[in-house]
Amino acid sequence: MQNFPGVGVSPGRIIGTIRQMPKPISEPPAGEQLPAGVTAEDATAALKTASQAVHDELKARAAHATGDGKAVLEATALMAKDTMLIKGAAKLVARGVSSERAIWESGSSVSEMLHNLGGYMAERATDVLDVRARIVAELRGVPAPGIPASNTPFVLVAEDLAPADTATLDPNKVLALVTAGGGPQSHTAIIARSLGLPAVVAAVGVDQLPDGMEVYVDGAAGTITAEPDESLRAAAEAWAATASLLAEFSGTGATADGHLVPLLANVGGGKDAEAAAKLGAQGVGLFRTEFCFLERDTEPSVEEQAAAYKSVFDAFPGKKVVLRTLDAGADKPLPFLTDSTEPNPALGVRGYRTDFTTPGVLDRQLEAIALAEKQSEADVWVMAPMISTAEEAARFASMCADAGIKTPGVMVEVPSAALTAEAILREVGFASLGTNDLTQYAMAADRQLGPLAALNTPWQPAVLRLVGLTVEGSRAEGHNKPVGVCGEAAADPALAVVLTGLGVSTLSMTARSLAAVAAVLKTVTLAEAQDLAKLALSAPSATEARAWVREKLPVLNELGL
Amino acid sequence: MPERTATIASRSGLHARPAALFAEAAGNAGVDVTISMQGEPADEALDAASILSLMTLGAAKGDVVVLRADGDGADQALDSLVALLETDLDAE
Numbered sequence A: 001m002q003n004f005p006g007v008g009v010s011p012g013r014i015i016g017t018i019r020q021m022p023k024p025i026s027e028p029p030a031g032e033q034l035p036a037g038v039t040a041e042d043a044t045a046a047l048k049t050a051s052q053a054v055h056d057e058l059k060a061r062a063a064h065a066t067g068d069g070k071a072v073l074e075a076t077a078l079m080a081k082d083t084m085l086i087k088g089a090a091k092l093v094a095r096g097v098s099s100e101r102a103i104w105e106s107g108s109s110v111s112e113m114l115h116n117l118g119g120y121m122a123e124r125a126t127d128v129l130d131v132r133a134r135i136v137a138e139l140r141g142v143p144a145p146g147i148p149a150s151n152t153p154f155v156l157v158a159e160d161l162a163p164a165d166t167a168t169l170d171p172n173k174v175l176a177l178v179t180a181g182g183g184p185q186s187h188t189a190i191i192a193r194s195l196g197l198p199a200v201v202a203a204v205g206v207d208q209l210p211d212g213m214e215v216y217v218d219g220a221a222g223t224i225t226a227e228p229d230e231s232l233r234a235a236a237e238a239w240a241a242t243a244s245l246l247a248e249f250s251g252t253g254a255t256a257d258g259h260l261v262p263l264l265a266n267v268g269g270g271k272d273a274e275a276a277a278k279l280g281a282q283g284v285g286l287f288r289t290e291f292c293f294l295e296r297d298t299e300p301s302v303e304e305q306a307a308a309y310k311s312v313f314d315a316f317p318g319k320k321v322v323l324r325t326l327d328a329g330a331d332k333p334l335p336f337l338t339d340s341t342e343p344n345p346a347l348g349v350r351g352y353r354t355d356f357t358t359p360g361v362l363d364r365q366l367e368a369i370a371l372a373e374k375q376s377e378a379d380v381w382v383m384a385p386m387i388s389t390a391e392e393a394a395r396f397a398s399m400c401a402d403a404g405i406k407t408p409g410v411m412v413e414v415p416s417a418a419l420t421a422e423a424i425l426r427e428v429g430f431a432s433l434g435t436n437d438l439t440q441y442a443m444a445a446d447r448q449l450g451p452l453a454a455l456n457t458p459w460q461p462a463v464l465r466l467v468g469l470t471v472e473g474s475r476a477e478g479h480n481k482p483v484g485v486c487g488e489a490a491a492d493p494a495l496a497v498v499l500t501g502l503g504v505s506t507l508s509m510t511a512r513s514l515a516a517v518a519a520v521l522k523t524v525t526l527a528e529a530q531d532l533a534k535l536a537l538s539a540p541s542a543t544e545a546r547a548w549v550r551e552k553l554p555v556l557n558e559l560g561l
Numbered sequence B: 001m002p003e004r005t006a007t008i009a010s011r012s013g014l015h016a017r018p019a020a021l022f023a024e025a026a027g028n029a030g031v032d033v034t035i036s037m038q039g040e041p042a043d044e045a046l047d048a049a050s051i052l053s054l055m056t057l058g059a060a061k062g063d064v065v066v067l068r069a070d071g072d073g074a075d076q077a078l079d080s081l082v083a084l085l086e087t088d089l090d091a092e
Helices: A040-064 A067-080 A083-094 A099-117 A119-140 A187-195 A230-245 A270-278 A302-313 A351-357 A361-374 A390-403 A415-419 A421-427 A435-443 A461-477 A493-502 A511-521 A526-538 A542-551 A555-559 B016-027 B051-057 B074-085
Strands: A003-005 A007-010 A013-020 A154-158 A174-179 A199-201 A214-218 A223-226 A263-267 A283-288 A320-324 A379-384 A407-412 A430-433 A483-485 A506-509 B003-007 B033-037 B064-069
Touching: A007 A187, A013 A174, A013 A230, A040 A067, A040 A083, A040 A099, A040 A119, A067 A119, A067 B016, A067 B051, A083 A099, A083 A119, A083 B051, A099 A119, A099 B051, A119 B051, A174 A187, A174 A214, A187 A199, A187 A511, A199 A214, A214 A230, A263 A270, A263 A511, A270 A283, A270 A302, A270 A511, A283 A302, A283 A506, A302 A320, A302 A361, A351 A361, A361 A379, A361 A390, A379 A390, A379 A430, A390 A407, A390 A421, A407 A415, A407 A421, A415 A421, A415 A435, A415 A461, A421 A430, A421 A461, A430 A461, A435 A461, A461 A483, A461 A493, A461 A526, A461 A542, A493 A506, A493 A511, A493 A526, A493 A542, A506 A511, A511 A555, A526 A542, B003 B074, B016 B051, B016 B074, B033 B051, B033 B074, B064 B074
Parallel strands: A013 A154, A154 A174, A174 A199, A263 A283, A263 A506, A283 A320, A320 A379, A379 A407, A407 A430, A430 A483, A483 A506
Antiparallel strands: A003 A223, A007 A199, A013 A214, A214 A223, B003 B064, B033 B064
């Protein structure tokens, strides 16, 4: 049994066979010519054969699909051998351009044309790019890009997953996610938790394992084991039994001695919110409003935004819903707001800062939020991302007041905000710690980079200290203003106990984690949680902080968390 | 050259699924079929078997299009394609 240690990011123990995610198709170099000895006729014929093969493959997949997915696959299959696409490429081949480069350029121009037509056609522009990549893969004789198609469920192994992969990831076909790169805060981790799939990231060497090999994945311990033995099979079976127990959340988060810690959900839109309400979430601690804006070239109208916000508010009548205003920039670019040429986007014009360069968008968003609030029964709180100073907090609060929003707040993601929490909380009504970015900025470690995974964990004592300082700032301010956590840290049951001990008042997480966090939280008293927080703060390293706390929480092992 | 006019019956117009079904049928017609909006010159007509061309044509429900084809079996092919366009394919 060969072992691959990584970082566990989503609990679960499972055995399955591996399918490797093919590498993305690289762009054929501009100006690439037909190889010597290959005629334009031969190259065009090869192109047609490849396009037919891609058509047949997509058509075969459509036969197994249903509903909208089937219609999209059927249309995409036809695009693969479309005369507009192929003739465009054939013209370039006739001028001596290689078939790979020719189909690449032809795909670009067709996609751009659809994009410019707007509406439904613009949505299909990416399908043309997908078809183009598949034809190039076929010509090169390499596997087609994207998540592999398979009739049997498998363990997906990748370098890292991108947000776009979520759309094509079928949770009924994927048993677990394993990546060679990525960190605990990477998109893979976020996707896995939202789908409730066991996941391990930064497991060096797993990308070399062959397709079809059987492995054991432990998403809590963070290990992958090739050719598992009987004891691991038993562990996977035991997990299947406990997993069903961890699916239920009673709807009240509290410690053993009854100290209430409302457990809220992180959502991206109405559908998420409805699902979270069904899973017992006590409200929304983070509504990522940028998901209503992504893949848009222009700003949605106030009415359109209001409708999107109302769909979330309506899932939680009478309950708290905390919106985060548009958080564009860095890994979430928006063409009408962000500058893609910034040398250092994580430290650039992102989040609240986009109001410096593109004023008006935030005002209109606040107007839309106020409009949606009037038409709903939710208790609406609004916070700005990437606030660094009390001055910014004051300005945001006055913008909210102008729009008629009663409860303004800030995200604490920039270390300066944690260090000046008292002054910031004098200006606004609440703070919410975004632990993903707070960790990235405190440790100066890009959250997407696998080699920095060890630095990029909220178990870092420095990060926990910043959490503690924010709570202390609130106490010093004197009005008992709430300090919540809405980063991925809140979804880690052991860390949730530590955060509670540090004085955090609410925990917001992907709804799938609510039951596990509630189950662990109710086994400790507030005083015990405070002791565990002190223990974690006293640890010399993140590894020890985590190990020491976990050792005192035997329930974690019993539940396989 | 034989030609026919047809009124688009599908609710979503000649997009999405109706476009896919029509393009596939035109591709299997055995003759080259072109399509254009009524009133547009024949030499600007598009390949009816190309789903991408159909999408750029942007024909909505109620729009009238002209189909043209030449050669053996052109008339029969055009008749069956007209019937397809005049069926509400979204309803199926």
